[in-house]
Amino acid sequence: MKKLVALFLCIAMLLSITLAGAETSYETVLNPLAGGDLKMTLANLDLDGTLQPGMYEGQKIVVAVSSDNFQYSMKEFADLFHELTGGEVEVQSNPDDLFTKVQLALSTGGLYDVVCMPIAYIHSYAYSGYIADLTSLIDQYAAPGFDMNDFIPGLFNTYANYANMLVALPYKPDTQMFFYRKDLFEDEAIQAQFKAMYGMDLVVPTTNEEFLRTAQFFTKSINPDSPVDYGFSTMMSKGNSRFSWFNRIGEYGGSELNDDFSLGFTDGSGLKALEFMNELQKCAPADWLSFDWDTANTFFCQGNAAMMEQWPYLGTLVEAETSVVKGKVGAAVCPGESPTLGGWALGITADSPNQEMAFKFIEMCTSKDGECMKIRYSMDPCRTSNYSRDVVKDFSDKYEAMMENLAVATQLADTDIPYGSAEIGDAEEIAIQAMLSGELTPEEAINQMTEQVGAIVEDAKGDM
Numbered sequence: 001m002k003k004l005v006a007l008f009l010c011i012a013m014l015l016s017i018t019l020a021g022a023e024t025s026y027e028t029v030l031n032p033l034a035g036g037d038l039k040m041t042l043a044n045l046d047l048d049g050t051l052q053p054g055m056y057e058g059q060k061i062v063v064a065v066s067s068d069n070f071q072y073s074m075k076e077f078a079d080l081f082h083e084l085t086g087g088e089v090e091v092q093s094n095p096d097d098l099f100t101k102v103q104l105a106l107s108t109g110g111l112y113d114v115v116c117m118p119i120a121y122i123h124s125y126a127y128s129g130y131i132a133d134l135t136s137l138i139d140q141y142a143a144p145g146f147d148m149n150d151f152i153p154g155l156f157n158t159y160a161n162y163a164n165m166l167v168a169l170p171y172k173p174d175t176q177m178f179f180y181r182k183d184l185f186e187d188e189a190i191q192a193q194f195k196a197m198y199g200m201d202l203v204v205p206t207t208n209e210e211f212l213r214t215a216q217f218f219t220k221s222i223n224p225d226s227p228v229d230y231g232f233s234t235m236m237s238k239g240n241s242r243f244s245w246f247n248r249i250g251e252y253g254g255s256e257l258n259d260d261f262s263l264g265f266t267d268g269s270g271l272k273a274l275e276f277m278n279e280l281q282k283c284a285p286a287d288w289l290s291f292d293w294d295t296a297n298t299f300f301c302q303g304n305a306a307m308m309e310q311w312p313y314l315g316t317l318v319e320a321e322t323s324v325v326k327g328k329v330g331a332a333v334c335p336g337e338s339p340t341l342g343g344w345a346l347g348i349t350a351d352s353p354n355q356e357m358a359f360k361f362i363e364m365c366t367s368k369d370g371e372c373m374k375i376r377y378s379m380d381p382c383r384t385s386n387y388s389r390d391v392v393k394d395f396s397d398k399y400e401a402m403m404e405n406l407a408v409a410t411q412l413a414d415t416d417i418p419y420g421s422a423e424i425g426d427a428e429e430i431a432i433q434a435m436l437s438g439e440l441t442p443e444e445a446i447n448q449m450t451e452q453v454g455a456i457v458e459d460a461k462g463d464m
Helices: 002-014 069-085 098-108 119-127 135-141 153-160 188-198 208-217 241-252 269-283 293-301 355-365 368-373 384-388 390-395 399-408 421-436 442-462
Strands: 016-020 023-029 039-042 060-065 088-093 114-118 169-175 177-181 230-233 305-310 329-332 340-348
Touching: 023 368, 039 368, 039 390, 060 069, 060 098, 060 355, 069 088, 069 355, 069 368, 098 114, 098 119, 114 119, 114 355, 119 153, 119 340, 119 421, 135 355, 153 169, 153 340, 153 399, 169 355, 169 399, 177 399, 188 208, 208 230, 208 241, 208 269, 208 305, 230 269, 230 293, 241 269, 241 305, 241 340, 241 421, 269 421, 269 442, 293 305, 329 399, 340 355, 368 384, 384 390, 390 399, 421 442
Parallel strands: 060 088, 060 114, 230 305
Antiparallel strands: 016 023, 023 039, 114 340, 169 340, 177 305, 177 329
């Protein structure tokens, strides 16, 4: 990861910015990992001329972000905004315990003007009155080309709308995706072997049943003739394992929570999903419970597994010059067609004294051209029109699959209930980890989860 960050910073230093009055010309490299061969010139970062030289001279806003790519992409926007308007944008990175720090800062007030957070946390802050309703700011200050309808509809409705307010603008779309070794799936000899073993064609799996069968076929301990050691791999360290469970629940008719905040996994769907994970881990590396973001991605890029579920940026990493599977990976909808929905958004604090400047800043970050500045930082577009740009389409063939996953993703990575997200996630992770390590049976794990998550939800509902 540190090498990637250094590469991004080097590329950023090579970017050219030309400012002449209200006109901007900004050249950005979409994919530095593949040698920087895809470039775009962005000409409307001044938002139809509504960002003018010196208009915010002497004014300052503070933006709270996470670390790494969030920090670097936001810093680039901050520098450009200063060049365009004279306004100072201070980017405060919070690499550890982002959510607790921001929540404390918002409750005391006066520290931040803009927050970049996962959507469930933005909604919690909005519930407490810490986040401004953007409706009037859009009416007063948005550029003529703002085009709110250009945001991906389902994604915008989930991220931005909450409690009859418009609380945020989408910044980073996220959904679990299914990545597979297309060179293996398209190999005629491998296809013939699969047909001989199962009496059916080898296809990209769309159901949980197909998924497990295909994972078993590509696992050498089950099928000694498999061309790879493992049929499947993914992040399974504490904090990540519930996503695999979420990806399964939907096909079995369940969800984490129902619309009335009752538990949606106690109808047998949660147990079936856990039992599936228990079987699937026989097709995965023995140490996958230690696989975090970097470890899991490196393992797959080294060619050790046939399939993987991961967030979209894996589609960029597999095409890096150092990747063993460069040019060999396809993307599709997660089997079961109920992938986990993540995502980050930008909100403005209700007590910010500079809400106009804060809005113009987040408008630039989420504008049609602004979105293209952040692609190289793994911040994919949230606007439909950007997926029609030829150079963006050329950047990654994962985008079609990403849009398909976004269209069917409904289960949020973080529970959308005020101030219960982190505690619920911990309870789910503890139960799943205990089951996968053999400390609990699937039945014991689901019972523990039901008791603990149910208690947390009841407490949260009592405060609503």
